[in-house]
Amino acid sequence: MKHLTYFNRFSVIIITGGSSGIGCSIIKAIQTVAPDITLCNLSRSKPDIFLGKNGQHFPVDLCDANQVAHTAAGLLNQIDAAPAGEVLLINNSGFGDYGRMPELDIDKQLSMIDLNVRAVVDLTARLLPPMLERGGVIVNIASTAAFQPTPFLATYGATKAFVRNWSLALNEDLRGTKLRTLTVCPGPTQSNFFKAAGFATPPMKKSGNKGLDMTSEEVAARTLKAIAKGQALVVTGWMNHCITFFGSKMPLVAVTRIGGLILRKMRLEQHRAQ
Ligand SMILES: NC(=O)c1ccc[n+]([C@@H]2O[C@H](COP(=O)([O-])OP(=O)(O)OC[C@H]3O[C@@H](n4cnc5c(N)ncnc54)[C@H](OP(=O)(O)O)[C@@H]3O)[C@@H](O)[C@H]2O)c1
Structure with a gap:
């Protein structure tokens, strides 16, 4: 794992959503290579893993803009006090909500936009000045x-399309600076995500684990490798890579229709299971 020495350049790592799933696995992976780093985790619940002797948990509901602003001020102090070195910011917190309008709870949909979109832009913008100075x-x-559009996960898919496009564009905005972005696109991953999104049975259980899904540890390892390789975009797993590649060659309306048929079938099965 030669690429992991790359992480010595960072003096501060800020991650959102380290209390479970992919975020927790990223923290564990980083700790194996940079155990003494200043690590700041932002989530509502405290991760039940040791964050390291310089680790700190910031309890925050990132759906709340005031809490984002307050926490960002604390993070700026942490960066200020940290030894020389680059900063790694990982915007990972997010959730989905499975179902069809107008049956879905609109407040939950709006909170999803606040977390998956607003908090990402807000937190990043607030941390940009010292990050531009230090690099990272x-x-x-x-x-x-x-x-592609994702029927029955319409708002979720749209928030992630925002994140992908925004993150790639930001990478170009930052060209010529010491800062860059990496956009990570995981496919179905074993975590709390599907339960939180309202699935009775995660889709990968139905597929019988035929290679479609990955573990959060695999996604974390791929993310660290992509950071070290200087990649701008990574789709985790060859199968997900193929699906997104061939999907992008098809007319958008057709891809949406096919996605709708697959997700509608899951929806009917969820109802039968209840
Ligand atoms: N699992 C998948 O199949 C999959 C696929 C593609 C992309 N993703 C993306 O991967 C990211 C991580 O998801 P995961 O799969 O690891 O799911 P997860 O296990 O449910 O983790 C979600 C994380 O987000 C945090 N979070 C949720 N609401 C929050 C809030 N209001 N404020 C602050 N933090 C909040 C949670 O912490 P608290 O509850 O403690 O606040 C938790 O640590 C998400 O952005 C998700 O969209 C997941």
């Missing part, structure tokens, strides 16, 4: 759902 990487966790 901004990792934004999007999804393969970002590549």
